[in-house]
Amino acid sequence: MKIAIIGGTGDIGEGLALRLARQNDVIIGSRDAAKAAEAANNYNKVLKERGMKDDIRGMSNEDAAKNAEAVILAVKYQVAVPTLDALNKAGALTNQIVITPIVPMTKPKLCAFSPPPCGSATKECCAVITPGVRMVSTFQTLPAPRLANLDDKLGFDVIVCADDEAAKKTVMGLAEQLGDIRALDGGSLEEAPLIESLTPLLINLAIKNKTKPLSIKFV
Amino acid sequence: MKIAIIGGTGDIGEGLALRLARQNDVIIGSRDAAKAAEAANNYNKVLKERGMKDDIRGMSNEDAAKNAEAVILAVKYQVAVPTLDALNKAGALTNQIVITPIVPMTKPKLCAFSPPPCGSATKECCAVITPGVRMVSTFQTLPAPRLANLDDKLGFDVIVCADDEAAKKTVMGLAEQLGDIRALDGGSLEEAPLIESLTPLLINLAIKNKTKPLSIKFV
Numbered sequence: 001m002k003i004a005i006i007g008g009t010g011d012i013g014e015g016l017a018l019r020l021a022r023q024n025d026v027i028i029g030s031r032d033a034a035k036a037a038e039a040a041n042n043y044n045k046v047l048k049e050r051g052m053k054d055d056i057r058g059m060s061n062e063d064a065a066k067n068a069e070a071v072i073l074a075v076k077y078q079v080a081v082p083t084l085d086a087l088n089k090a091g092a093l094t095n096q097i098v099i100t101p102i103v104p105m106t107k108p109k110l111c112a113f114s115p116p117p118c119g120s121a122t123k124e125c126c127a128v129i130t131p132g133v134r135m136v137s138t139f140q141t142l143p144a145p146r147l148a149n150l151d152d153k154l155g156f157d158v159i160v161c162a163d164d165e166a167a168k169k170t171v172m173g174l175a176e177q178l179g180d181i182r183a184l185d186g187g188s189l190e191e192a193p194l195i196e197s198l199t200p201l202l203i204n205l206a207i208k209n210k211t212k213p214l215s216i217k218f219v
Numbered sequence: 220m221k222i223a224i225i226g227g228t229g230d231i232g233e234g235l236a237l238r239l240a241r242q243n244d245v246i247i248g249s250r251d252a253a254k255a256a257e258a259a260n261n262y263n264k265v266l267k268e269r270g271m272k273d274d275i276r277g278m279s280n281e282d283a284a285k286n287a288e289a290v291i292l293a294v295k296y297q298v299a300v301p302t303l304d305a306l307n308k309a310g311a312l313t314n315q316i317v318i319t320p321i322v323p324m325t326k327p328k329l330c331a332f333s334p335p336p337c338g339s340a341t342k343e344c345c346a347v348i349t350p351g352v353r354m355v356s357t358f359q360t361l362p363a364p365r366l367a368n369l370d371d372k373l374g375f376d377v378i379v380c381a382d383d384e385a386a387k388k389t390v391m392g393l394a395e396q397l398g399d400i401r402a403l404d405g406g407s408l409e410e411a412p413l414i415e416s417l418t419p420l421l422i423n424l425a426i427k428n429k430t431k432p433l434s435i436k437f438v
Binding site: 219 | 406436
């Protein structure tokens with residue numbers, strides 16, 4: 001599958017790129033195409049060293065999205081809507097699956113879930129996408145450093161919410177390509193607040209209990 | 220430890236009573252003392268059959284709370300504040316630890332977290348307790364039927380939030396008496412929304428993925 005990772009130059013973008021590149025055609029997007037190319041180059045080095053397929057490409061966000069069937073929005077909450085607006089303006093989103101791992105979060109002392117009035121970052125993103133684009137909310141519980149470490153087998157559950165059942169199934173499949181991952185159906189986009197709020201919880205638990213970055217398993 | 224389970228005649232009250240009775244003095248509370256005595260009697264039968272200590276008692280909610288060091292509010296969200304008010308009016312709460320597993324939840328199609336304006340059921344309960352009472356928010360992720368089945372080893376994590384660190388430690392200890400449980404520090408009562416919203420998530424995941432009642436583990 002052709003996958004664009006918008007904001008793929010850092011944070012969970014890195015791990016998603018490295019892991020999805022094994023079975024997919026991954027394109028890193030950045031506002032700065034040169035930065036995207038540099039990140040792609042660095043990721044390919046990691047893959048090559050391991051004798052793995054090393055064909056990640058880097059492009060501007062708009063070109064990355066245009067060339068992809070699935071678009072992962074690996075950007076911070078604060079720039080999510082502007083990033084989608086820019087993609088729309090460029091006509092880069094038509095009928096792709098758009099995957100949002102975005103979490104609205106504040107950190108007074110520990111982290112808090114601070115959803116916008118509509119209830120979730122997912123819903124806020126839905127309000128600005130082109131009709132025909134299928135939104136999928138997932139990956140909020142993937143800790144970036146563990147994702148980027150290809151020696152980490154993960155062993156997590158990943159929850160996937162979507163209104164379009166076919167898009168949900170596709171993304172559940174992608175999630176299971178990341179490692180030893182079980183993808184669970186989290187319901188519709190209405191249920192996205194329940195998975196977005198897991199991120200501040202995971203961060204707080206790691207801080208308070210002095211553990212490695214944590215993810216989640218349902219038992 | 221002397222533990223009162225308010226509303227201990229059903230739901231997670233049953234499992235908490237059966238499991239905590241092994242190492243504690245458990246009192247079932249109900250608005251109807253006779254109902255509490257009947258539930259206590261039924262629980263004692265289960266314990267006796269297993270050759271375990273069978274000294275659970277049943278009393279009115281007020282008497283149960285007065286006789287306890289820790290008071291678990293195992294009631295539905297809708298009656299939580301009225302129940303606390305009644306305990307206060309009877310002078311039943313002075314300096315106990317009050318444990319709230321209460322979750323404000325609605326079910327349009329799947330479950331949603333529907334916190335009151337203050338942000339959580341925990342905070343709402345805090346607003347009506349007597350000064351000196353130490354509130355602890357936990358147990359939201361314990362599935363009632365698995366808790367009530369003493370053959371289930373559980374194997375979950377339980378998150379505990381409190382402002383009073385000593386009360387938090389005490390309740391983390393109680394949590395670990397329930398079974399193969401790891402108690403995790405979830406921070407202060409400010410962080411309670413993040414754990415209250417796990418209940419609708421767990422219910423939804425079990426429905427959508429057709430699993431047994433689920434709990435959670437952080438890995």
